[in-house]
Amino acid sequence: MSNHTHKSNSHAEMMALAKQDLTTGVGRSVKHESAAKQVSGEAIYIDDRLEFPNQLHVYIRTSDQAHARVTRIDTSPCYEVPGVTIAITAKDIPGLVDIGPLKPGDPLLVEDIVEFFGQPLLAVAASDHETARQAAMAAIIEYEPLEPVLCVEQALQTEHFVSDPHTHQRGDSSAALAKAKHKVSGSVHIGGQEHFYLETQISSVVPTEDGGMIVYSSTQNPTEVQKLVAEVLAIPFNKVQIDMRRMGGGFGGKETQAAGPACIAAVIAKLTGRPTKVRLPRMEDMMMTGKRHPFFNQYTVGYDDSGMITGCEMKLAGNCGNSPDLSDSIIDRAMFHSDNGYYLGDATITGYRCKTNTASNTAYRGFGGPQGLIMPEIILDEIARNLGKDPLEIRKLNLYGGEGRDTTHYYQKVEDNVLPELLDDLEQSSDYQQRRQDIKAYNASSPILKKGLALTPVKFGISFTASFLNQAGALIHIYTDGSIHLNHGGTEMGQGLNTKVAQIVAEEFQVDFATIQITATNTEKVPNTSPTAASSGTDLNGKAAQNAARTIKQRLIDFAIHHFSVSEEDIEFRNNHVLIRDQIMAFADFIQLAYVNQISLSSTGFYRTPKIYYDRNTARGRPFYYFAYGAACSEVVIDTLTGEYKILRVDILHDVGASLNPAIDIGQIEGAFVQGAGWLTTEELVWNDQGRLMTSGPASYKIPAITDMPIDFRVRLVENRKNKEDTVFNSKAVGEPPFMLGISVYCAIKDAISSLSDYRISPALDTPATPERVLWAVQAIQQNSVKQSAN
């Protein structure tokens, strides 16, 4: 906005404007800040940046064995390819070789032992990518093969772990199980998931005159990339600047594993003095980087005649791949969510961190939560079938609530539990009971196709369970024309974080969204940040930006009190204007006035989450500031001859507290749901017996396409339900929780299969429930039913 337009407004005009509400503050469906640039191709991703005349492009050569000792790497043939500048191996790395985020185990390039098929061994830089690839393939690599461990069950049996198991325990579960009138037990394989961010891992690095690096990295964690680049180069952190404007998708896949390409580019830039880019081709990206952890989960649960769980033991074995990466926290989160929204009675939950010779599995939306949270849904389905009851009835019966039933198995009290009302609401609005009857009638008359229905809840804990990460910083400048520059430690990967944080600042200053310029996340502006992960982006950075805004605002208020000889109550910021008792001025004019009166118009802001703690020794605490809730009701149709299926209708009701931006929140919910449904249906990762990932591209790995969307898709936000905790404008985090709404699709498929047994049997169904697995489950039920009717 310019001073001139506002100066032309009369006092009366300005008063009229100030009476109106801001249209682009919090609670408004402001459009994504980059939308107009994205649709026109003007939004710049790292690979779109202008290149330098001496630009180097890198290809990373990886191992074609899952477990082996490297006996020889000869890079001399690489140099015979014209256009090659350098070929590096581990010994060329100036500083630390291991870039493991918390614990060692992730060498930037293999020094001695290859731990998975696709592990980086050497990197070649050349004038173009194809030349670099050709040269890298010319290197001579010799191995001495070692026996790989490729199966999570084998790793579990032999206690082949990346770190020690951990247990949550409440009460005496074995006594509870011994006493239980009924029991169910079983096991299930839960599949992993490729992130399939549309933009593959990429980093572009420019050396500086101080021996440092400017690093453009598509990362959720600029501070960690800064640390690791500094460490591999053996230089102080202050010589490394990370710049991150936007990612073409992250989903957790760029939390730790964006660092590798950045570090390799930095090492080559350091050794050559030339700008260097590492961009992983899709297949290399899929083979080289870790995925959502596959799990092998075992359970024994006791319950009474009503279907209420009285005791529970679960063993959750996460397949961590070859190194720790973030697996400790991920398996912990699976354990924290193995109750979903239900009181488990006396419970013992143990999480195992299995080591296999596959890529190191890593953060992925939900961070282990989904793999734990699905367990009670499987168990409650089974209880319901055994008792001949509707699974929804059994779910509602077991929800947290009531005397002695409000504490989790890690001793956090479940406060402000929205689920009982939320399930009732959705049961009504989705017309669950009527459709249940309609589906029974349909199935009775349809010989091949069968329909299924399931309504499942989600309760998801919000906060990093590594408590220290729950902090954030922000930086705000106001320039003398009233325009605002905003920076914070979070990263934009499409989720609308920048938009929401700018809305928060707009609301604080009562200025239009357009007044605020969002800029790249940069370690020189906001230091020592946490990754944008755990759904925490807005909760943390929004609060930090709010604090920065409030600091400046307080200065402005103090200035006005003094300057106009008024009291604080006389000053009000309203819709691009500032009211000072009976005076009014445009925000920009007020800022100009403050400037000439020597008021600082720049501030940092900082935030740390209160109340949270967790004692790992006693496995007790309050790891989560609050819980986010939701539920989905899905209807599917399956083909009992082929196992094919289609999602017909989905109703979602989800709790985001007081929404900061309903359109963005609904976008997160829909996208997460479809991604969650994909995880449990078509997204199958297949490795061969050599440990090679066979589904290493979109031709073989099938994420949902447009016709996989529910035909009828109805999403609502829970209304008039602010977060009771003091979050930013009482909103709730939304990135991960709705991912697990996809579980309703899996349960609906099982419901359709179960119809073949007249709902007496809950089918065993590993995930992803591909058409093949569905067909086998159908056949198992059909055979079982034949047997039963013969008996």
Next chain:
Amino acid sequence: MISFLVDKELRVEQHPDPNMTVLNYLRQQLGKTGTKEGCASGDCGACTVVLGELDGDQIRYKSINACLTFISTLNGKQLITVEDLKQGDQLHPAQQAMVDNHASQCGFCTPGIVMSMFALGKNIGQPDKEEINEALAGNLCRCTGYRPIIEAAEKMYAVTTPDRFAIEQQQTIAQLRKIQPQQQAELSNGHKKSFNPTTLTELSTLLEQYPDARMVAGGTDLALEVTQFHRPIDTLIYIGEIAALKQIELSETAITIGAAASLTDCYDALNHDYPDLGALLHRFASLQIRNQGTLGGNIGNASPIGDSPPALIALNAKVVLRKQNQSRTLDLQDYFLDYKRTAQQPGEFIEKVIVPRASDNGEFRCYKISKRLDDDISAVLGCFNLQIHQGIVESARIAFGGMAAIPKRATACEQALTGAPWNMATIETAKQALLQDFSPISDFRASQAYRTQVATNLLTRYFIELETPDVTTRVTAYV
């Protein structure tokens, strides 16, 4: 030398690497980085651009995957990319609808989606949901779950004012007329060559002269050799400018399809007689691929899966192979010899495919079974064509993809059916016979057991569909 328009600008290229894709040309040569690389294998659609082609006094707009398209394909056409849509500060309706409906999140797939929507808008005034799905099934979005994208595609048609491309159409047509290929074009960068013959005679001569040359029609499979398997191709012959190879003729007895006719055009010709084949073609890869890919290419690359060969074999289609002036006609089933090996001799090329009309065939059904409904390679493709008269099976042609090293007939199964009464007992016998026909492999798409089980179950589905046509038997009925 090839000539084409990049939006309105005439470009003439003489010495580019003939293996260069349109995507790399845009990003690396022209610095137009709006078009994104998501997979470089034609599976994600992030690189979708639109080709404008002269069709009489009209321009036909086709969405294509820039990552799979060799630069020689551009000759005589207009290339439109996402950068060309916005005029000054004014977004194109396709773009504005995406913004208004909150349909971009990370934005990386967005340019491709905008271009698919743009082409859809150009070709269909008021598309329904099915047409929107078809246009966008080849564009993966990992963020949104697609609902807002569909809404954007529905709402962009509220804007009825003609866009710049409509306003400038006459000028564009005039520009395109000037660069229509009149003679054989050639590209060479000193190492690799590419030819665009315009007649069958030129093609024959080239094949004689360059016996190792690779023919490109759509290039949607061949380009992968360059971009995914890193095997450069020395000599390419682009056959898309040979009018004779693109003809589709309908007679009383046959549908004759030129080898270089796009799968999109084949759909129009085949759907009327064989709705199931039309339905199959709708699920065959993506619209971008079908706009480029050809029936001849789908046969010539001899994939064990298809998807068109098993269906065409079941329909008793024939393939005409030509060398110089000599043509020979083969039953399509005899064209496939072994894994990726065909009866095609050196110097020969597929000229056309002849499909009998429906009146000469029986009850045709084909079933594509894949993990994902859209844009997925079949685990099993089963095609059935039985003639049943007075309760007796008079003839049976059954072919499968994904069950053997080649698309193959189920001869034992056919024998079990032929002459037998049309009832469930016969089906059970035929299912047993089918087990002798195939011993499929296990791979990441499906296990051997699943393939076998599904193949036999499809026979049951076929029986139920013929006996009780009112019963819904396919989940795709709900899409």
